[in-house]
Every structure is written in structure tokens, then in C-alpha cells.
Amino acid sequence: MDPEIIIPIVFFGSIFGIFYLYISSRNRERLALIEKGADASIFARGEGKSPIWKVMILNISLLLMGIGIGIFVATLIDHYSSLEEEAIYPATIFLMAGIGLFVGFKMTSAMDKDR
Numbered sequence: 001m002d003p004e005i006i007i008p009i010v011f012f013g014s015i016f017g018i019f020y021l022y023i024s025s026r027n028r029e030r031l032a033l034i035e036k037g038a039d040a041s042i043f044a045r046g047e048g049k050s051p052i053w054k055v056m057i058l059n060i061s062l063l064l065m066g067i068g069i070g071i072f073v074a075t076l077i078d079h080y081s082s083l084e085e086e087a088i089y090p091a092t093i094f095l096m097a098g099i100g101l102f103v104g105f106k107m108t109s110a111m112d113k114d115r
Helices: 003-035 052-080 085-114
Strands: none
Touching (some): 052 085
């Protein structure tokens, strides 16, 4: 078979396998806890926590802002220095995206403490 056909099949099969294992193992864990008589409230996101949609929007927005700032900073570094362009752009984009996600984590922690 051609590699053009095999690669997408393996890729989507791997994604399906990961989700299947995650969902089936989560279901088994929950059933075992219920059989032992554990409280069902452990499955819900706790009181005093921020809603998941707020956390996702915050993290995605900060990630995208970090990528944008990374591209901008990489362009400035590329224009005003003699460093290699191939190394500047990915390094700066990943650095700023990581900083954005870290700030999102800290902001989510602060939101949870405020509630």
C-alpha cells in the first residue's frame, strides 16, 4: 500500500485508540467506585471551581495571544539581528505560547481561589 494511505489510517486509528482506552478505563474506574459505595460527587467538578468553559476560553485566548506575540517578537529579532530565521521563529513562538499557557494556569488558579 502507498504511504499516502497508510499514514492517515494509522494516525486516525491511534487517536481512536487513545480515546477508546481513556473512556473505557474511566468507565471501569467509576463502576468500581460505585460498587464500593463511594460518593458520586467525586465525579463532578467541585464547588468553588470555575466553569470549564471559562477555563478553556481563557487558556485558548492566552495561547493564541502568545503565538501572536511570538511571531511579532521573532519578526523583530529576524529584522534587527543576524540570527538564522529558521531557528528564531519556532523557538520564539513556542516560548511565548508556553508563557501564555503558564499565565493561563496561574489565572485559573487565582479564579478558583476567588470563588
